[in-house]
Amino acid sequence: MGLPDPQLFPVAAMADASRKLILNNRSALQYTLPCEPLKEKICAYMAGRGVDCSPDSVFLTHGAQQGVYLIAKLLLDLGSSIVEESISYPGFQHLIDAFLPVVLSVPTSPVDGIDICALERILKGGARPAFLYVMPTAHNPLGVTLPMVKRRRLADLAREFRVPLVEDDPYGSLFYGSISSAPIRTFDKNWVYYVGSFSKVLAPSLRIGWIVAPPEHIRSLSVIKEASDLNISTLSHWLVDAYLESNEFAAHLRMIRSVYRERRDAMNAALLEHFGSTATWIVPEAGVFFWVNLPDSVDASELLTTCLENERVAFLPAEACSRGKHKNGMRLNFSRCNPGQIADGIGRIGRILHRINSVDPQTMRNDFD
């Protein structure tokens, strides 16, 4: 799963902030309006990612998942369609299936990401989905980060065909090069609904996500959210606001990026050692996942069963994120374990892989449609 390492949580600062907050700010425990100072800090954080937005375009949510859910409730009418990639985040598939939409699938690849030409053909063919769902940075599960030219193209298509684009960006701040990739939201503020989260960079159980949306839709999102859970966890929100006030966040982000970069490199080294020519993968620029393509002959779901039973190692098999259509890929997480555990785990999967399969690497595929 996309679990951050709890050993990296800034617990001392958060414990101190929570004690002071509960003692001194009784409205933090009451039904209250969303925390405005937090919205302002989120705008500053987004500015660091290149996104220009103001608090009136920020809507606070119970994690990114609720952000996408509320957008789906806002945009999806009964019987309408949505666009998703042929391999995409299982949490999104689960979320969207509850709305019973027509799912338009666009091919994607762990090397290049979404096939923009295929998407354009769908739109030029007359399809008008309620929205396009993409995760342009550190795609879950493929790990791929889209180049700037594709981001711009996606914004152009959304605008040209007047189709909202939902940009899910939980991993955007976990980049391992020198700079982060500008969100698609930087290219269009009318058709792109950006969804962010502190789950991966601070702590998941705070359940703090946000939407950056055209301001005229914020009121509707609020009405939809109020019906479903009345009020946000303002306690968490004020807590994170107090933590961000301390200015420790920038150093914390640098620290977790450094730790996760080391783990990414450890996983790459372990894959080179233990998977060798049996598999292919791209070293991710950002996020917490490697996607590994296995030979066509390998069913990753079966491999998972064997790995769990014999080696107590787990991963997400391709089947779980492709609506059952693909078998020979696996998503590996490198954020949760230390380098030693990573080397050990990859070694164990590698042993099973070699035992059940002796393969011709020519049979491996890099495109999914």
Add this chain to the structure above:
Amino acid sequence: MGLPDPQLFPVAAMADASRKLILNNRSALQYTLPCEPLKEKICAYMAGRGVDCSPDSVFLTHGAQQGVYLIAKLLLDLGSSIVEESISYPGFQHLIDAFLPVVLSVPTSPVDGIDICALERILKGGARPAFLYVMPTAHNPLGVTLPMVKRRRLADLAREFRVPLVEDDPYGSLFYGSISSAPIRTFDKNWVYYVGSFSKVLAPSLRIGWIVAPPEHIRSLSVIKEASDLNISTLSHWLVDAYLESNEFAAHLRMIRSVYRERRDAMNAALLEHFGSTATWIVPEAGVFFWVNLPDSVDASELLTTCLENERVAFLPAEACSRGKHKNGMRLNFSRCNPGQIADGIGRIGRILHRINSVDPQTMRNDFD
């Protein structure tokens, strides 16, 4: 609104518990499974209300509103109907309207509550709603608490006609007599879905509610909830678990009941002094609201506008909780303000009421259909 008084929040104990929790239990900040010890403590709390349930029938939610929302998602199919009272909780009306159900309205009254005979006629007539929604203790907004014989009848009807009954009980522990009324859930465990909350008795922003449901439905609720917001605020849940561990909760409950009882009595005294024969009301046994019937000639929404403009006092007018059908009633909250403020506020409304209206009390009604 149904706001508790933040001055009564147990902040010292909560601040201490939160600091220790964040420092010592890193899984409290991580994605985790729902907090089992909290479920056990909720079972003990429910046992104190006479409800026999085990942790496998308890489902933790982001407040009671989400509890009712998830049950609606579980039980409501497209085009099906639900039963609500002719005057009912506006938050429920807002929630359920998003599902576009056929709304079957049953008459109710601030004196006797839901008209069971009318409900029985609807069911005997062949209607099979997806569920019945009731708030048997401290009805919001009517303030009425159903007698035991009506609770038993409701459970019998649910069972006889195989129609689930959703028992919304946020105020069940705020009773001002010697004992609490047994929830309807005590009379049936297969057809009654009980929804509880710590919002009114601890603090709202913790967002801790729960459903007590037949265990075979817990898994489905989990699937529905995961799609909408992935994970609960485990931090809040562990925090309340730690607070409950300290055994201060029973004394806290006695304290807030005592304070709110005094405020209820202050509001009754103020109503007697300032509303006199212009209005009728029942002194509530539980909860945080008085319902005041005004003469037919008074439009409470217009009164509200005048009160806000001239006296800066607010209440909920009947129109807002009767789908626009009733005008001459008002819901008054007594939990948020101290006795002096209550006397002052009722005095101000009374002045306006007498100025705009000189009435014949014979025109007042006590039944709503």
